[in-house]
Amino acid sequence: xxxxxxxxxxxxxxxxxxxxxxxxxxxxxxxxxxxxxxxxxxxxxxxxxxxxxxxxxxxxxxxxxxxxxxxxxxxxxxxxxxxxxxxxxxxxxxxxxxxxxxxxxxxxxxxxxxxxxxxxxxxxxxxxxxx
Amino acid sequence: xxxxxxxxxxxxxxxxxxxxxxxxxxxxxxxxxxxxxxxxxxxxxxxxxxxxxxxxxxxxxxxxxxxxxxxxxxxxxxxxxxxxxxxxxxxxxxxxxxxxxxxxxxxxxxxxxxxxxxxxxxxxxxxxxxxxxxxxxxxxxxxxxxxxxxxxxxxxxxxxxxxxxxxxxxxxxxxxxxxxxxxxxxxxxxxxxxxxxxxxxxxxxxxxxxxxxxxxxxxxxxxxxxxxxxxxxxxxxxxxxxxxxxxxxxxxxxxxxxxxxxxxxxxxxxxxxxx
Numbered sequence: 472x473x474x475x476x477x478x479x480x481x482x483x484x485x486x487x488x489x490x491x492x493x494x495x496x497x498x499x500x501x502x503x504x505x506x507x508x509x510x511x512x513x514x515x516x517x518x519x520x521x522x523x524x525x526x527x528x529x530x531x532x533x534x535x536x537x538x539x540x541x542x543x544x545x546x547x548x549x550x551x552x553x554x555x556x557x558x559x560x561x562x563x564x565x566x567x568x569x570x571x572x573x574x575x576x577x578x579x580x581x582x583x584x585x586x587x588x589x590x591x592x593x594x595x596x597x598x599x600x601x602x
Numbered sequence: 603x604x605x606x607x608x609x610x611x612x613x614x615x616x617x618x619x620x621x622x623x624x625x626x627x628x629x630x631x632x633x634x635x636x637x638x639x640x641x642x643x644x645x646x647x648x649x650x651x652x653x654x655x656x657x658x659x660x661x662x663x664x665x666x667x668x669x670x671x672x673x674x675x676x677x678x679x680x681x682x683x684x685x686x687x688x689x690x691x692x693x694x695x696x697x698x699x700x701x702x703x704x705x706x707x708x709x710x711x712x713x714x715x716x717x718x719x720x721x722x723x724x725x726x727x728x729x730x731x732x733x734x735x736x737x738x739x740x741x742x743x744x745x746x747x748x749x750x751x752x753x754x755x756x757x758x759x760x761x762x763x764x765x766x767x768x769x770x771x772x773x774x775x776x777x778x779x780x781x782x783x784x785x786x787x788x789x790x791x792x793x794x795x796x797x798x799x800x801x802x803x804x805x806x807x808x809x810x811x812x813x814x815x816x817x818x819x820x821x822x823x824x825x826x827x828x829x830x831x832x833x834x835x836x837x838x839x840x841x842x843x844x845x846x847x848x849x850x851x852x853x854x855x856x857x858x859x860x861x862x863x864x865x866x867x868x869x870x871x872x873x874x875x876x877x
Contacts, residue, residue, distance in 0.1 A: 481773050482773070484773075488804075488805060503835070503836040506837060506840050507836075507839070507843060510805055510807050510840045510843075513805050517809055561845050568812055569808045569815075569846060571845045571846055572807075572808050575808060575843065578844070579840065579843045579844065
């Protein structure tokens, strides 16, 4: 089962977060992990809204042997990220923000991968496992 | 031809209504009708058929008026727009089949009939959809205003101490309001300490944190101190995970502790009275 939310305006961020929170609750994540997951979704969705204009957040349940968890996939066809190493550094921001977004998501989640091609878009996949 | 259709609709009014209700019920989007009782459904349906008929018998203005009334009603009931357009389609289908069956139209007059019923239906689609979307838009904008009104009040609780309780999601629009109300309020209430209570904020991400830090900094610039209160344990953990530096800002877990601290900062305390 997977479901996704299109991110077009600022309120879609809230919709994506709500979806993530519901799935996390259903899977039995505790309140702290629920907060981590919704915050991560919030960061990813806001990045789409701020930098790509529009894109999509997809939430999937995953299973790996005995482990269960959920994946957050953020996909956009925006301008892409020219220097991936740089955006993963704490404190780097092109918009005057705190620059904690992507490195923050990496710390909030258990697995994190990012692919980006300038001019084509960005795909970020991150997983949180149920403990 | 128009007259024939009208006569048919008028004289078979009940039949059409019953058939329409039956067909619509079958096609009905389950979701929309869970909340609606049978009685309500029947009543709204007959209102709808009446409305369609009034397009024949009444003047243009009167029909417009009815359409607007009806649309407001169904928006309130939560009928989706697709039900209405589907309803119109089903209605003309019933009339067509009925008239064919009772031999009011034959193959020759069928072309005439199609042209006439289209002429009749299309303006009606337009009017009803327009009225529907207008009522929807009004509802949304009213709610937006209502939301703005309860956005970010600054409440003086003691001399020199004010509290701003924040409940719900913080977006850019609201962040702006928080800043404005905060600074205006600090000056007009002559507050020395401001407590921003984020107990009711569901998610604190980097943007929200950034806005809070900026607000605290601005409050400092106008000569007051700012404390963030109501940081729930899970929020504390996500803030640490995100790596947000809140060292510059004083924080406490509850509003109660924040008030005590604020009183201490303004050299006061609450004491029990023994008589």
